[in-house]
Structures are given as structure tokens and as C-alpha cells.
Amino acid sequence: MSRVLVGVKRVIDYAVKIRVKPDQSGVVTDGVKHSMNPFCEIAVEEAVKLKEKKFIKEVVAVSCGPSQVTETIRTALAMGCDRGIHVEVSGKDYEAMGPLQISKIFAALAKKEEASLVILGKQAIDDDCNQTGQMTAALLDWPQGTFASEVTIDGETVKVVREIDGGLETIKISMPAVLTADLRLNTPRYATLPNIMKAKKKKIANMKPADLGVDMVSRVEVLRVDEPPTRLAGVKVETVDDLVAKLKANGTI
Amino acid sequence: MASPLIRCFSKVGRQVSRPWSVCQHGLRNRSTQPDMSAEQAAALGVTYPPLQTYSEEEGMMRDAVNKFAQERLAPFVSKMDENSLMDPEVIKSLFEQGLMGIEIDPEYGGTGSTFFSSILVIEELAKVDASVAVLCDIQNTLINTLFTKLGTAAQKERYLSRLSTDMVGSFCLSEAESGSDAFSLKTRADKHGDYYVINGSKMWISNAEQAGVFLVMANVDPSAGHRGITCFIVDRDTEGLQIGKKENKLGLRASSTCPLNLDNIKVPEKNVLGQIGHGYKYAIGMLNEGRIGIAAQMLGLAQGCFDQAVPYTRQRVQFGKRIFDFQAMQHQIAHVATQIEAARLLTYNAARLKEAGRPFIKEACMAKYFTSEVATLTTSKCIEWMGGVGFTKDYPVEKYYRDCKIGTIYEGTTNIQLSTMAKFIDKEYDH
Numbered sequence: 157m158s159r160v161l162v163g164v165k166r167v168i169d170y171a172v173k174i175r176v177k178p179d180q181s182g183v184v185t186d187g188v189k190h191s192m193n194p195f196c197e198i199a200v201e202e203a204v205k206l207k208e209k210k211f212i213k214e215v216v217a218v219s220c221g222p223s224q225v226t227e228t229i230r231t232a233l234a235m236g237c238d239r240g241i242h243v244e245v246s247g248k249d250y251e252a253m254g255p256l257q258i259s260k261i262f263a264a265l266a267k268k269e270e271a272s273l274v275i276l277g278k279q280a281i282d283d284d285c286n287q288t289g290q291m292t293a294a295l296l297d298w299p300q301g302t303f304a305s306e307v308t309i310d311g312e313t314v315k316v317v318r319e320i321d322g323g324l325e326t327i328k329i330s331m332p333a334v335l336t337a338d339l340r341l342n343t344p345r346y347a348t349l350p351n352i353m354k355a356k357k358k359k360i361a362n363m364k365p366a367d368l369g370v371d372m373v374s375r376v377e378v379l380r381v382d383e384p385p386t387r388l389a390g391v392k393v394e395t396v397d398d399l400v401a402k403l404k405a406n407g408t409i
Numbered sequence: 410m411a412s413p414l415i416r417c418f419s420k421v422g423r424q425v426s427r428p429w430s431v432c433q434h435g436l437r438n439r440s441t442q443p444d445m446s447a448e449q450a451a452a453l454g455v456t457y458p459p460l461q462t463y464s465e466e467e468g469m470m471r472d473a474v475n476k477f478a479q480e481r482l483a484p485f486v487s488k489m490d491e492n493s494l495m496d497p498e499v500i501k502s503l504f505e506q507g508l509m510g511i512e513i514d515p516e517y518g519g520t521g522s523t524f525f526s527s528i529l530v531i532e533e534l535a536k537v538d539a540s541v542a543v544l545c546d547i548q549n550t551l552i553n554t555l556f557t558k559l560g561t562a563a564q565k566e567r568y569l570s571r572l573s574t575d576m577v578g579s580f581c582l583s584e585a586e587s588g589s590d591a592f593s594l595k596t597r598a599d600k601h602g603d604y605y606v607i608n609g610s611k612m613w614i615s616n617a618e619q620a621g622v623f624l625v626m627a628n629v630d631p632s633a634g635h636r637g638i639t640c641f642i643v644d645r646d647t648e649g650l651q652i653g654k655k656e657n658k659l660g661l662r663a664s665s666t667c668p669l670n671l672d673n674i675k676v677p678e679k680n681v682l683g684q685i686g687h688g689y690k691y692a693i694g695m696l697n698e699g700r701i702g703i704a705a706q707m708l709g710l711a712q713g714c715f716d717q718a719v720p721y722t723r724q725r726v727q728f729g730k731r732i733f734d735f736q737a738m739q740h741q742i743a744h745v746a747t748q749i750e751a752a753r754l755l756t757y758n759a760a761r762l763k764e765a766g767r768p769f770i771k772e773a774c775m776a777k778y779f780t781s782e783v784a785t786l787t788t789s790k791c792i793e794w795m796g797g798v799g800f801t802k803d804y805p806v807e808k809y810y811r812d813c814k815i816g817t818i819y820e821g822t823t824n825i826q827l828s829t830m831a832k833f834i835d836k837e838y839d840h
Contacts, residue, residue: 227465234469346481347473349507349520349530356466 159214159269162203162237163262163276163288164196166221166228170281180380182251183282192228195277197235197344198337202307203275204236205342211309214238216269220253220261222246226360233355234347240360241265245372249365252374254283257365259291264368266296271332273314278303278336289336299329302336460757463529466522471529477506478537486538489663490808493655499541500577500619508534509548510573513557517569524698528705528760535709536716539812540663542706544577547615550702551695552578555624555640559683559691564642568622579620581611581669582692588613589825591626592635592689596671598627603678605629607641611669613819617652618665621645625671626688638688642680649674660811697770698763699820704756704776707816711749711780711787714809718791718799725796738794745787752780771833778826781816788813 168174169189177184192200203215217232219225220243229240243261245253266274274296279286293300301307301316305324308315309331318325319338347355365372393399403409446465450458463471485496503509511527513519520526527549535542556568572578587593596609607627614623623643630637643650653668683691719742722733732738755776762769788810792799799806817823 227469230465230469234473346477346506347469348505349470349473349511349522349526350515351507352466352469352473353515353521355469 158212159216159271160203160206160212160273160275161262161266161269161271162196162199162215162217162232163258163274164200164217164219164228164232165193165277165280166190166219166225167193167280167282170194176381176383180382182378182381190224190228192231193277193280193282195279195281195337195339196232197277198339198341199275199277199335200232200235200237201342201344202304202335202337203273204345206273206307206309207236207238212272216241216271218243218262218265220245220258220365221250229360230355231347233358233360234352235345236351237358239358242360242362243368244362244364249372252376253372254374254376255285255287255291256375257370257372258288259295260370261365261368262288262292263295264370266292266298266332268368273331274298274334276334276336278338289334293334296332296334298333300334300336301327301329302334303338304335305338305340307335307341460754460761463525467526467529470522470526471533474506474508474530474533475536477502478534478541482534482537482541486663486805486808487802489538489540491662493657493662495540495544495619495663495665500544503541503545504573504575507573508545509577510553510569511549513553513569513573517565517573519553519569519573524764525757525760528701528756531702531705532709532712532756535706536713538663539706539710539809540661542709543661543664543703544616544619546699546702546706547580548572548578550699551580552622552624554698555580555682555691555695559640561679563679564682568642571621576621577616577619579614579616579623580695581614581623581625583613584610585612585668589822591692592638594626594628594638596625596627597631598629598639598641598676600629605641605676605678605681607643607671607674607676609671611671613656613666614669615664615666617667617669618655623650623669624682625669626692627671629685633686635689636686638692639685640682640688640691641676642682643671643674643676647674647676659814660808661815696820697773700773700777700826701756701759701763701769703816703820704752704759704773704780707777707780707784707813708749708752708756710809710813710816711752711784714784714788714791714806714813715745715749717805717809718794721795721798732794741790741794745790748783748786752776752783755779771830774821774826774830777821778817778823778830781813781823784809784813784816 167190168185169191172189175184200217206212207215215237217229217237217240219229226242229242233240262274274292276289278289289302290300301314301318303319304316305319306317313328313330314333315326315328316335318327319340391402393402446468447458447462448465450462481502482499485499489496507520508530510519511522511530512524515521531542531546534545553572556565556572560568582591584594584596586595596607596611598605598607607625609627622645625641625643626638627641628637629639649672651670651672653670656666658666722738722742723731725732759769759772759776762772788806791806792810795804795806798804
């Protein structure tokens with residue numbers, strides 16, 4: 157029973173008002189506040205909890221990106237992870253980086269670190285892809301417990317309660333496995349000041365995707381990014397008949 | 410006051426603006442610039458980085474406390490103010506987060522960080538509640554520092570680990586007849602063999618309701634004047650120590666401020682902190698540092714109030730445009746923002762000077778004096794900008810207005826700060 161890999165992504169802070177770049181190639185990230193993806197915080201919290209309950213020995217926080225992502229890794233260390241891995245990706249590769257490349261990196265790392273579990277957030281709040289966990293499991297040919305709202309380890313198996321459209325689904329999967337954290341899995345702890353100080357001493361290893369045998373070439377090209385259309389004012393009607401008439405008139409029904 | 414008119418205004422106001430609790434959300438870091446860490450500045454070859462440069466550790470601490478304060482403390486603020494009572498949950502969470510022993514060595518359970526980190530922590534706490542900030546400030550800048558600097562190994566062993574984990578401390582200097590004239594204090598300590606008997610009373614003692622230990626300034630030899638003042642460590646359960654009823658205050662209501670009665674209390678010799686007769690030096694020394702902490706508190710208060718009021722001005726529409734867009738409003742808002750920025754730079758610079766071991770007393774006085782004045786201006790203006798709703802308790806700005814007033818009074822009144830500065834200025838022209 158040993159090691160858990162946790163993925164943490166540095167994204168634009170949830171409270172920031174997003175603006176599209178004038179050339180419509182993406183959103184403005186320069187000078188904008190970034191923080192750890194909220195679902196990644198939940199993933200870190202779950203991994204640290206498992207360590208506190210003595211189900212696992214070591215939690216390794218992993219992030220892919222330019223030098224700034226080390227801040228995100230430090231936050232994970234301050235929450236209780238033991239060490240970090242920074243996979244350096246910058247420039248054009250970073251802009252084109254997506255779930256396929258990340259999942260390849262995580263699959264390679266999971267094998268290299270001999271991890272028993274890979275815990276990720278269910279999705280990132282910037283691209284909302286919801287693919288990395290699933291792709292990682294497929295590449296490793298490991299079982300997956302996605303949208304987890306409850307995780308219980310029992311020997312060599314994991315019981316996962318998943319939040320699905322119809323309600324809750326409970327599955328039992330064997331380890332090693334990939335889990336993705338949903339909102340209600342836990343409430344992430346605040347990094348206490350003493351833990352922030354301790355995090356300074358924890359190690360962050362550096363490596364490149366090439367070291368893991370991963371090519372970063374993207375199969376996806378972003379053509380254009382637009383702001384969502386401005387919401388128009390609604391129309392008030394007096395009766396249900398009026399409502400039906402209006403809906404018929406504008407072709408909705 | 411035309412009450413029907415005001416009621417009408419506030420009703421309209423309520424439809425437009427967000428209520429209290431929603432106002433608190435999204436009060437995240439309002440800086441327009443992303444922070445640059447000291448390490449990043451050095452990497453860029455910037456030899457003299459701006460004052461708003463923090464080490465990675467300071468930045469992380471500030472963000473952690475900002476988040477903690479906005480999410481965990483904010484829900485308690487209104488009730489604590491109304492009941493004039495600090496919730497024990499709040500105090501417990503301050504200890505849990507490591508905010509009460511910021512500079513204490515980890516071997517005593519502290520965080521082991523720097524003075525500047527304390528300043529940032531106090532500022533972030535004050536943005537949400539000045540009472541919580543002052544509790545944290547007194548603990549860190551007065552109590553912990555006194556024990557760390559002056560404590561014997563045994564005293565540090567006994568008290569520091571408690572101060573960083575579960576015990577609040579109080580600093581007892583002022584009396585009914587001696588405020589600014591601190592050294593005319595009348596509390597006496599008479600030596601009897603290996604213990605002292607202390608008699609007297611203290612007033613305006615912050616944290617008194619919650620404190621487990623009191624640092625009492627008493628005079629062992631009134632004929633020697635201030636050179637008899639000595640600092641005694643008095644445990645709460647000492648017989649004869651009576652904590653009076655707390656004051657019913659205008660502001661900082663959640664912070665308990667009580668009179669203390671010392672009726673023939675017996676304090677062993679080993680409970681003298683530092684040297685006999687040197688208490689006055691310790692008091693001055695600590696208050697010089699404490700004043701930077703108060704500056705940080707007033708700064709956070711001003712910023713927090715400002716952060717509440719400006720969004721309202723951007724939302725509220727009158728005469729077809731946002732009230733923010735009227736030039737008079739813009740000029741007032743920009744003026745206040747400038748004052749806050751200046752206050753911030755004074756405070757940060759005083760803190761950095763102290764950390765660098767350079768002379769800092771004049772600058773500390775300037776920081777405390779200026780930020781308390783800025784807090785008064787800011788809170789007053791913020792209420793005006795919010796109009797009728799600013800005047801009601803449903804919105805947080807009126808609390809900031811009441812809380813700021815003590816800033817010009819405690820830990821050295823404005824007049825004392827100005828006189829101290831003048832003494833330094835006089836000396837500067839001595840050659």
C-alpha cells in the first residue's frame with residue numbers, strides 16, 4: 157500500500173471575470189489571478205485524508221506547465237502532500253496542451269512511480285473537458301471511479317459512490333485505479349501557516365515530457381474563441397395561453 | 410431626519426444592492442497586479458523591488474489567511490459585534506490555523522515565520538473583522554515577542570507552547586489614572602522573600618475575558634519613579650486577580666476590554682519577566698513594534714471597507730448612470746484609494762525597516778498615525794458613497810466606521826505619536 161499521484165492544475169481563479177483576447181485566439185491570462193482548480197483541491201484533500209487514515213504512505217502532487225505551476229504544487233504541499241513533480245511545458249506546447257497529452261504524462265508517471273491510485277479533479281474550470289481521468293485510466297488499462305462523492309478503500313479494492321444523472325451509483329473496483337473527484341467528495345482544508353512553512357522544505361522534482369516518452373503534439377486546433385452572446389431581456393406574458401401563443405410564434409413549439 | 414424619506418431610499422437601495430452576506434463573497438484579492446515574489450524579482454535582476462514584493466512564503470500565507478478570513482470568519486462577524494462577544498469557535502480556528510504563534514519557534518509549536526508575515530496576517534484579518542485582528546495582533550506583536558525576547562528557558566518552556574496552541578495573553582499597562590502618562594502607574598509590587606505581593610487595578614485591558622496569562626506592569630519601588638516598573642507574569646487562576654465587567658464599546662465590540670483588580674495577589678519571583686526595574690524599557694520597546702501591527706490593522710480595516718463600498722457604487726444607478734461614473738464620486742474614490750496606498754507603503758516600509766534591524770521608530774509612529782487617520786477618512790466616505798443603506802446595520806460599512814475610531818486612540822494616541830515623531834525630527838537637525 158504505497159503511493160498516490162494527485163494531479164493539480166493551475167487555472168484562472170474562479171472569481172475573475174474572463175475576457176477574450178482581441179485576436180480571438182483565447183482568453184486573457186497575462187496579469188490575471190490564477191489558483192488551483194477547485195476540483196483538484198478536493199482531489200488533494202482526499203489523498204491527504206487517505207494518508208492520514210494510513211491507507212497510503214505517500215502523496216505526490218503533479219502539475220504540468222511553465223514555472224508558475226510550482227506555486228500550485230507548493231499549495232498542494234502545504235495541504236499535506238509529501239513531494240511534488242513539475243513537468244515542464246511552456247510556450248506553444250503549453251497553449252495547445254490538452255487532456256490527451258496530460259493523460260499520457262500521468263500514465264507514464266503512474267507506471268514510473270508505481271502508484272496504486274491516481275486521483276484527479278473531475279474537470280478543470282477553464283476547459284471543462286472532463287476527459288483526463290478517463291483517458292488516463294484507458295491508457296493504463298486501469299479501472300476508473302469517476303465523479304466520486306465517496307471513496308472507501310477495502311484491502312485491494314476501492315468502493316466508489318459516483319454522482320450520476322440518475323442519482324448515486326456504487327461500484328467496487330480493484331487497485332491500481334484512477335479516481336476523479338466530484339464536488340461533494342469532501343471540503344478541502346485551509347493550508348495552515350505552519351504547514352506552509354513545512355512545505356518550503358518539501359522537494360519538487362523537475363522533468364520534461366520527453367523524459368517520460370510523451371510527445372506533446374496536439375491533435376486539436378483552436379479556430380476561434382468568442383464571448384457568449386449577451387443575454388437579451390425577457391418578455392412578460394399575462395396568461396398561459398399567451399405563453400403558448402408566444403412560443404408557437406417564435407417557432408419554439 | 411425625515412424618516413419616511415430614508416425608509417423609501419433604503420427600500421429602493423435594497424432592491425438594487427446585494428445583501429450583506431453576498432457582499433462578502435468575491436472579496437478576494439483585489440490587487441490589479443499579480444504579485445511578484447522576491448525570488449521572481451531577483452531572477453529578473455530587479456535589485457530594489459517595490460514594497461509590494463513578498464517572499465513566496467509570505468505570499469502563500471497572505472493568500473491562505475485571506476481565504477480563511479473571507480470564508481470561515483466572515484459569517485461570525487455580525488453576531489459577534491451585536492452581542493459584544495468573541496465566539497470561542499473563532500479563537501479556536503485562529504489557533505488551528507497557526508495564526509497565534511506566527512513568530513514563535515516551531516519547537517514551541519509556533520509557525521516560525523517573520524514579523525512581516527504577522528503584519529500581512531493582521532491586515533488580512535482586519536479586512537474582515539478588526540476585533541479578530543486585534544486579538545491576533547496583541548498576541549503576536551506584544552505577548553509572544555515579550556516572552557521570546559525576555560523569557561528564561563523555563564518561562565519559554567511553560568508559556569510559549571501554550572501561547573501558540575491554545576492560550577490567549579493580555580498586556581496590562583494602562584490604569585484609570587495613567588493612560589498616555591503610562592509611567593505614572595500606581596500598581597505596586599512589594600517584595601516578601603521569594604515572592605511579590607501586587608496591589609492595584611488596571612483598565613482597558615484587551616483580550617481580558619479570554620486570556621489565560623496576563624503580563625502586568627507594576628512598580629516595585631515607587632521612589633525610583635519609572636525605573637521601578639517591572640513586568641510580572643500573572644496566571645489567570647492567581648488568587649486575588651479579579652477580571653471586571655467588560656466595557657460596552659462603540660466599536661471593536663467583539664474584543665473584550667475589561668478592568669482588572671489585583672487584590673494582594675502573590676506572584677513568585679520566578680515570574681518576573683526580564684529584569685527588575687526594566688519594565689518601562691520593555692513596554693516602550695514592545696509598543697514601538699506593536700504600533701506597526703496596529704497600522705496593519707487600520708490598513709486592513711480601510712481596505713476591507715473600501716472593497717465593500719466601491720462595488721456598490723458600480724452597481725447603483727441614478728440619473729441613468731452608475732454613481733461611480735459621476736466625476737465627483739470618481740475624484741473622492743481616487744483620493745481615498747491614494748490615501749490607502751500611501752498608508753500601505755508606510756506600514757510595509759516600517760515593517761521591513763524593523764526586520765532589517767534599522768532604526769524604525771519614527772516610521773512606525775508615522776505608519777500608525779497615518780493609517781488610523783486614513784481609516785477614519787475611508788470609513789466615513791464609504792458610508793456616504795453608499796447613501797442610506799450605508800447607514801443601516803444590514804450593510805457592513807457602518808461597523809468599519811465604528812471600529813476605526815479606536816485606531817487614533819489606543820497603543821499610543823495620535824498626539825503621542827506626533828510628539829514622538831517631533832522628538833526624532835528635532836534630533837535629526839542636531840548638528
